Amino acid sequence: MGKNGAEVMQVLPLTRPNSTTSSIAINPPSPQPPDSRIWSTHTAHSIHPAHSHPHIQMDNLSFGADGSDPTASNGSAANGKRKVLHNPEKTIAVLGTGDYGRAISRRFVNAGFTVFIGSRDPNRAKIKQLVRQTGATLTGQEVAVGAAHVVIVAVGRDHYDYLPLQNLQEKILIDVSNNTEKRRGPHYRSNAEYLQGLAQDAKVVKGFNVLSAYALENGGLQGSKEVFIASDHADAKQKVSELVRALGFHPVDWGALQAARDIEDVPLRFMPSWKRPVAVVFGIFVFLWILAFFSFQICRNLQSGDWKDQWKHLAMQNFNRVIAITAIWTLAFCYIPGLIAAYIQLWRGTKYSRFPKWLDDWLKMRKQLGLLMLGLASMHACISVAYLTPQTTEWLYESGTEIQTQVVIDVNTTKQETLTIYNSELNWRGEIFMTMGAISLCLLVVLGVSSLPSVTATLSWREFTFIQSKLGWVALVAAASHDIFLGWHYMFLYWGCFRTLPIGPQYALYPAFIAVIMKIPLLLPPVDNYLQKIRRGYERNGQNEVSKADIA
Ligand code: NAP
Numbered sequence: 001m002g003k004n005g006a007e008v009m010q011v012l013p014l015t016r017p018n019s020t021t022s023s024i025a026i027n028p029p030s031p032q033p034p035d036s037r038i039w040s041t042h043t044a045h046s047i048h049p050a051h052s053h054p055h056i057q058m059d060n061l062s063f064g065a066d067g068s069d070p071t072a073s074n075g076s077a078a079n080g081k082r083k084v085l086h087n088p089e090k091t092i093a094v095l096g097t098g099d100y101g102r103a104i105s106r107r108f109v110n111a112g113f114t115v116f117i118g119s120r121d122p123n124r125a126k127i128k129q130l131v132r133q134t135g136a137t138l139t140g141q142e143v144a145v146g147a148a149h150v151v152i153v154a155v156g157r158d159h160y161d162y163l164p165l166q167n168l169q170e171k172i173l174i175d176v177s178n179n180t181e182k183r184r185g186p187h188y189r190s191n192a193e194y195l196q197g198l199a200q201d202a203k204v205v206k207g208f209n210v211l212s213a214y215a216l217e218n219g220g221l222q223g224s225k226e227v228f229i230a231s232d233h234a235d236a237k238q239k240v241s242e243l244v245r246a247l248g249f250h251p252v253d254w255g256a257l258q259a260a261r262d263i264e265d266v267p268l269r270f271m272p273s274w275k276r277p278v279a280v281v282f283g284i285f286v287f288l289w290i291l292a293f294f295s296f297q298i299c300r301n302l303q304s305g306d307w308k309d310q311w312k313h314l315a316m317q318n319f320n321r322v323i324a325i326t327a328i329w330t331l332a333f334c335y336i337p338g339l340i341a342a343y344i345q346l347w348r349g350t351k352y353s354r355f356p357k358w359l360d361d362w363l364k365m366r367k368q369l370g371l372l373m374l375g376l377a378s379m380h381a382c383i384s385v386a387y388l389t390p391q392t393t394e395w396l397y398e399s400g401t402e403i404q405t406q407v408v409i410d411v412n413t414t415k416q417e418t419l420t421i422y423n424s425e426l427n428w429r430g431e432i433f434m435t436m437g438a439i440s441l442c443l444l445v446v447l448g449v450s451s452l453p454s455v456t457a458t459l460s461w462r463e464f465t466f467i468q469s470k471l472g473w474v475a476l477v478a479a480a481s482h483d484i485f486l487g488w489h490y491m492f493l494y495w496g497c498f499r500t501l502p503i504g505p506q507y508a509l510y511p512a513f514i515a516v517i518m519k520i521p522l523l524l525p526p527v528d529n530y531l532q533k534i535r536r537g538y539e540r541n542g543q544n545e546v547s548k549a550d551i552a
Contacts, residue, residue, distance in 0.1 A: 086114040086147075092243075093118055093148035095141055095163060097127050100176060101154035102134050103213035109135035111246050118144025120162075142167050150239065152176060152208070157191040160198055169201035172236045174243075175260070176208040178267050192230070192260035203236035205229055206260035207244065207251075210267060216247075225249045228266065230259035276361065277368035280333075281376075285326045292322050292504060299497035320383040323376045325508040328479050330373035331444075332511035335476065337362040339518040342531055349540025367451050370472075374448040377479075381441055390422035395489060396430030398423040433485035436478045443475035473519070480512045 091114045094101045105115045115136035119127055122138045131138040145151055145167040152174045155163065175192040189197070192206040207229040227249045231237040241251035254263055296318055297310045337359055344359070345351050355363070390397040400422040407415045426434065449455055450467045459467070484491055487505025496503040521527055534540075 088149065090114060091116070091148045091150075093144040093151040094136070094154055095144065095151060096154035097122075097131055097138070098154060099213040100216075101152070102130060102136075103216040104152060104154060104176070104208065105131075105136040106134040107216045107247050108243075111248075113246070116144035116147045118142070145171065150174065150243065153195065157194060160191075160195055163198075165199050168199040171199075171202050172233075172239055173199060173202045173204045174208060174240055175204055175206050177264070178209050179264055182265055182268055188261070190258070190260035190264050192257055192264075196232070196257060203231065203233035204257060205231040205233070205236050205240045206254075206257065206263050207240050209264060211249070212267075226252050228252050228254050228259075228263045230254045230257050230263055232257045273365070274368055277365040277372060280365070281326065281330055281369065281372045284329050284333075285322060288325050288329070289318070289322045291501070291507070292318050292325075295497055295501055295503065296321070299501065303498070316383060316387065320380055320387075321504050323383075324380040324483075325504055327373050327376040327380060328476075328483060328508050329511045330369050330376065331472075331476050331479060332515045333362075334366045334370050334373070335472065335515045336511065336518070337366065339515060339522065342522055343518070345534050346527070346531060349534065351534050351537070352539065370444075370451060371448055374444045377441055377444055381437065384437075390424050393430075393486075394422070396426055396433060396486070398425045398427050429485045429488050433482055436482035436485060440475050440478035440482055443471050443478065447472055447475060476512055476515065480509055480516075483508050 090112060092105075092108050093116045094105050094108075095118045097117055097119045101117055105117050108115045115134070116139050117131055117134070117136045118139055118141035119131075120141060122128070122140055128138060139147070142164050145164060148171075150172045151168060153160070153163070154176055157177050157179075173195060175195050177191040179191070190206070192204050196202070196204040207227055210226070210228060225248070227244045229237055229240055229244065229251050230253070231240070237253065241253075244251040293314075296313065300310050301307045340359060341355055341363060344355060354360070388396075390400065394400070400420045402418050402420050405417055405419055407417045409415055446467060450459065450464065456464060483505050487503065490496075490503055491505060494503065494506075495501065522531065
């Protein structure tokens, strides 16, 4: 559902509406068969706006795509070539020669449309030069509007009052405007509704505002390709959907024109789906940082009595430990809500009931949690490479050799000392620790990449669930193993901090442990089969059992 309660749905493939053709301002010559929309020069007089609308003077018209006068009525361009005339179905007017007006004009020209850009003053040299680069034709506002049935209003809301409103009646007006801040209030109307109020006999469609001028000029490849549209006029909406597709974007119908209030807010959104996951991960990080601070600073210093020693590790070693543990916790938190959902479905014996809101919210933020976790895990890998040495994690390496030696302090003083010559070769635990970390990170990258919409779109549902579920669990087990082999000697029956607090490698595993314990019963064939049956539509207390034949 849209924010306004408007159904969000993909606009269905469109058939060319007859009404659109018949209401085009430039009248096509009726005897022409449909496949001869591009007319040859001898019909120029019958379709050119200047001739079909005698009251419109073409004096303002500066130049066409090739710099020649497109009004030439003898049907030949200045260079003597035969001119291809405009198909009214593919003729667009754009009001406003600003960044957006020019960008969308260029895009339509590239898509094979004839575009008339209407300016308040088309005789400015600078504007002429800028518009020339788009391949569109620069005219006065009235001329442009007279030339096309579809008019893109690429001027700010504040200037709507100054548009040639009389000429805009009966047209399809595409309102592309955005706001600089969210506006609300009892009497608030969107820009598109305001425009509809000014041109009441026109058919206003909200659209294209989610694309920036930059995106239009650069192919719109970055970000979403969806264009949200809204209008009170179904035929106009269909026509605009065709135009959206013609430019290589996907129209998404948000319903009536009132939905323009939400559509105009879309460019002002600031990561709405990320706020909660970021807050959750940050909360986990802060909690674990405080825990680590007690373990590694307060406690160690209490035990050693040396209060100068551990503070220097706050910036990197502590941080690195904490982001590693946060990453494992977050990864486990990606899987725990799915497990809770499975138990609820088993308990209720149906999948046709709503989960509690907290669980619903949690399920919806798994993708963001996963990507944040990938960021933390990558950061952890980078920092670890910087300081993992036989000196810092001696227990992961083959034993070093201790030697007795005389150390010369100064000319008069020598000292007998025991020095350790560290062995830089990893022992078997160290090797498994490293390998498990690398496997886990590699799988997490695969998970992260496959959750990007452009990649997800290339995967079948089976491939997607295999990666996100099966490989995800392997990643969690690999990450847990990485942690277990790091803390091997201390994992079990060991308490740090005066035998009161668990140590980092231990509490890193708590959520993962809970997830694995919850998962094991669900893997038992009878439970798994029953859950799959429920997910195919079976209801324990209902009539809705889906037979295998139905599913087939
Ligand atoms: P802009 O560069 O300021 O251009 C606006 C144009 O409006 C002017 O060049 C002017 O063209 C025309 N205009 C008509 N009546 C006017 C008046 N009374 N006073 C001033 N100008 C008047 O703005 P823009 O960036 O192209 O944006 C145009 C519309 O597109 C806005 O509603 C904006 O919200 C929307 N939009 C822009 C972007 C973007 O990336 N720029 C993205 C999405 C939506 P003439 O002087 O030739 O008449």
